[in-house]
Amino acid sequence: MPSPASADRTDHLVDGLADELAEEQAYLDEAREQLGRMRRLAESLDAAKASDAISGEVLGRVLARRIASLQDDPHTTLFFGRIDVEPAGGTPEQFHIGRRHVSDEAGDPVVVDWRAPISTAFYRASPLEPMDVVLRRRFGVDRGRLTAIEDEHLREPARSAGASAGSLLSAEIERPRTGPMRDIVSTIQPEQDEIVRSDVGVTVCVQGAPGTGKTAVGLHRAAWLLYSFRERLDRSGVLVVGPNRAFLDHIGAVLPSLGEVRVGHATIESLLDHGRVRAVEPAGLATLKGDPRLAEVLRRAVWSHVGRPDEAVVVPRGVRKWRVPAYEVQEILDELATRGVRYAAARDLLPQRLAHHVLLEMERAGEAPDDRVQDAVARSVPVRKYVASVWPALDPQAVLHRLWSDADALRAAADGVLDDDEQRALLWDKPVRTKGAARWTFADMALLDEVADLLHRTPSLGHVVLDEAQDLSPMQLRAVGRRCSTGSATVLGDIAQGTTPWATSSWDEAMGHLGKARHDLVVLDRGFRVPGLVIEYAARLLPFMAPGLGAPVSVRDNPGRLAIRAVLLGALEAEVVRAVEAAAASPGSVGVIVADAAVAALSAALTAAGVPHGRVDRDHGDDEDHPVEVVPASVAKGLEFDRTVVVEPAAIAAAEPDERTGLRRLYVVLTRAVSELTIVHADPLPEALHHPPVDV
Numbered sequence: 001m002p003s004p005a006s007a008d009r010t011d012h013l014v015d016g017l018a019d020e021l022a023e024e025q026a027y028l029d030e031a032r033e034q035l036g037r038m039r040r041l042a043e044s045l046d047a048a049k050a051s052d053a054i055s056g057e058v059l060g061r062v063l064a065r066r067i068a069s070l071q072d073d074p075h076t077t078l079f080f081g082r083i084d085v086e087p088a089g090g091t092p093e094q095f096h097i098g099r100r101h102v103s104d105e106a107g108d109p110v111v112v113d114w115r116a117p118i119s120t121a122f123y124r125a126s127p128l129e130p131m132d133v134v135l136r137r138r139f140g141v142d143r144g145r146l147t148a149i150e151d152e153h154l155r156e157p158a159r160s161a162g163a164s165a166g167s168l169l170s171a172e173i174e175r176p177r178t179g180p181m182r183d184i185v186s187t188i189q190p191e192q193d194e195i196v197r198s199d200v201g202v203t204v205c206v207q208g209a210p211g212t213g214k215t216a217v218g219l220h221r222a223a224w225l226l227y228s229f230r231e232r233l234d235r236s237g238v239l240v241v242g243p244n245r246a247f248l249d250h251i252g253a254v255l256p257s258l259g260e261v262r263v264g265h266a267t268i269e270s271l272l273d274h275g276r277v278r279a280v281e282p283a284g285l286a287t288l289k290g291d292p293r294l295a296e297v298l299r300r301a302v303w304s305h306v307g308r309p310d311e312a313v314v315v316p317r318g319v320r321k322w323r324v325p326a327y328e329v330q331e332i333l334d335e336l337a338t339r340g341v342r343y344a345a346a347r348d349l350l351p352q353r354l355a356h357h358v359l360l361e362m363e364r365a366g367e368a369p370d371d372r373v374q375d376a377v378a379r380s381v382p383v384r385k386y387v388a389s390v391w392p393a394l395d396p397q398a399v400l401h402r403l404w405s406d407a408d409a410l411r412a413a414a415d416g417v418l419d420d421d422e423q424r425a426l427l428w429d430k431p432v433r434t435k436g437a438a439r440w441t442f443a444d445m446a447l448l449d450e451v452a453d454l455l456h457r458t459p460s461l462g463h464v465v466l467d468e469a470q471d472l473s474p475m476q477l478r479a480v481g482r483r484c485s486t487g488s489a490t491v492l493g494d495i496a497q498g499t500t501p502w503a504t505s506s507w508d509e510a511m512g513h514l515g516k517a518r519h520d521l522v523v524l525d526r527g528f529r530v531p532g533l534v535i536e537y538a539a540r541l542l543p544f545m546a547p548g549l550g551a552p553v554s555v556r557d558n559p560g561r562l563a564i565r566a567v568l569l570g571a572l573e574a575e576v577v578r579a580v581e582a583a584a585a586s587p588g589s590v591g592v593i594v595a596d597a598a599v600a601a602l603s604a605a606l607t608a609a610g611v612p613h614g615r616v617d618r619d620h621g622d623d624e625d626h627p628v629e630v631v632p633a634s635v636a637k638g639l640e641f642d643r644t645v646v647v648e649p650a651a652i653a654a655a656e657p658d659e660r661t662g663l664r665r666l667y668v669v670l671t672r673a674v675s676e677l678t679i680v681h682a683d684p685l686p687e688a689l690h691h692p693p694v695d696v
């Protein structure tokens with residue numbers, strides 16, 4: 001059975017187009033045949049015929065991947081759109097656009113990949129700029145069959161009537177959610193497509209209100225880049241960075257559904273894993289540790305370990321002793337320290353430099369040593385000991401342990417950069433004897449990463465997609481930035497959804513910390529997820545916590561549903577259970593969003609009332625994909641549900657350290673619903689939500 005929405009639309013849209021729909025269905029059947037033929041061909045190829053065992057193995061892997069990519073998924077169609085193109089003076093052509101390329105026996109395209117250049121026109125052509133397209137056709141799809149046609153005649157817009165433009169888009173957004181986030185290839189919008197197809201060398205920063213498609217766009221850009229620059233990016237790698245595991249679970253199926261399984265997914269925590277986080281610190285201190293001035297402090301701290309030689313290097317060989325005087329060693333050290341190489345790389349060069357000077361001494365004395373002698377001197381015990389004393393080997397934890405425990409060391413590194421109060425705040429209250437005993441915090445991880453990079457250059461990937469970027473501190477942004485220092489990035493975020501004490505208030509600044517001062521800033525303001533009634537309500541908070549930022553304009557005709565239920569304290573749980581049961585009665589997902597501290601009690605109340613549900617937390621999504629999920633407010637960012645029940649907004653806001661962050665958290669929570677938002681509260685709603693007066 002088609003879902004009610006698509007059934008309505010089918011009747012409406014197919015009117016007069018039934019024959020065409022039958023023809024398209026026949027074309028789809030033919031495309032399936034051709035895909036089967038391509039798969040059988042791939043299966044018949046024999047990797048054993050390769051010239052040697054290694055090429056045979058490589059070929060075997062390539063063939064296995066190709067065969068897997070040619071599997072037909074009966075739940076979906078091979079194409080979702082079509083364009084009829086009539087270039088001036090050229091031959092008219094027709095292209096069906098789908099998730100993958102399908103060709104016939106002659107090698108002619110039956111379906112073109114959505115990422116191929118020809119498909120650009122499918123997404124971007126408009127009556128003002130038709131790009132030679134005379135007809136754009138979109139298909140409604142249900143379980144592998146075509147159910148509807150939506151036509152746009154770009155040269156004769158009047159003929160496009162019949163179907164209201166965008167109804168398939170709405171149907172797609174409102175299709176009930178079961179399981180993780182889906183791809184949007186069939187309905188990518190022109191402004192989104194511009195971002196998706198930005199050149200591989202371009203870093204794009206996308207500011208967009210809730211539900212404007214930032215995450216979707218970032219993931220589709222990764223897929224497009226991998227298709228268009230496969231060789232380069234396969235080698236260098238593509239990484240998606242998101243706020244927590246629950247979010248990664250939510251988005252993790254999108255790229256595989258587009259055929260891309262070789263993209264890494266990481267949270268900031270997993271990316272900056274330099275030890276176990278064992279302590280939490282006050283927000284002010286964590287903010288200070290995220291301050292970009294710490295980069296200079298750490299740079300000085302690392303290089304301060306290079307000593308001042310006051311003795312010559314003495315290398316006995318046979319009956320003679322060879323010396324490199326201290327002032328010459330100093331010259332070598334100065335040269336190495338100013339070459340722009342990392343601390344450890346420069347240290348690795350030092351023994352050979354010293355040995356070279358010994359060699360020169362030998363030559364001056366009439367000997368004729370060769371390279372082997374230089375190597376032997378470089379590896380000799382006296383040289384190794386000398387190097388260890390003037391240029392000690394370091395590891396990140398040792399450097400930071402010293403800084404946080406030794407006031408003199410910190411003063412030397414921070415002099416003129418941090419004031420006395422700041423330095424005092426950074427020092428540990430109680431001495432920590434060894435680095436192994438240190439109780440590192442989350443903010444320390446970005447500092448350890450900075451030190452690690454001062455010691456050894458961090459390898460750069462080809463492209464990084466960074467989601468919810470507004471929440472990163474400058475030091476965290478630097479850490480992500482060094483992972484795409486020779487590549488490019490897609491940075492996604494919303495200043496109004498910044499909920500960390502160190503959240504950025506300026507993309508220019510944030511992009512500077514990321515090392516991408518040159519970037520394209522794009523603002524997305526058309527809202528896909530959140531229906532009009534709900535977004536207008538949530539937007540009441542904006543003037544109080546992100547003045548100057550506007551609400552998105554919902555693209556949906558359906559205004560959605562907003563219900564606000566005030567109850568007496570004793571009746572709160574019962575009312576929440578009622579609201580959840582009502583929400584769960586229709587197909588799709590339900591999120592019950594509640595202050596973190598109230599999750600356990602609410603989950604128990606639902607269990608007692610016999611309402612099956614899952615629980616999401618920072619470290620995992622829900623493996624079983626229950627239709628009803630209880631979600632702590634701090635984890636809701638980036639997630640979405642067909643219907644949400646938000647419990648006690650005042651408590652959600654009050655759980656944050658300050659009012660602005662509280663209202664921002666609430667804004668995030670109120671904007672998770674695709675169709676319906678029900679608020680249940682016993683405490684008065686936060687003042688900001690009363691303007692203008694609610695009328696429901």
Ligand SMILES: Nc1ncnc2c1ncn2[C@@H]1O[C@H](COP(=O)(O)OP(=O)(O)OP(=O)(O)O)[C@@H](O)[C@H]1O
Pocket residue numbers: 169172173182183184187188189192208209210211212213214215216217494497528529637638639640671
């Ligand atoms: N062009 C589109 N066609 C169909 N669905 C879309 C389109 N663009 C966005 N969506 C849908 O809208 C919803 C919101 O998208 P997404 O999560 O990418 O927004 P976001 O800007 O990252 O939101 P937030 O800031 O709240 O995390 C998703 O369900 C997504 O699939």
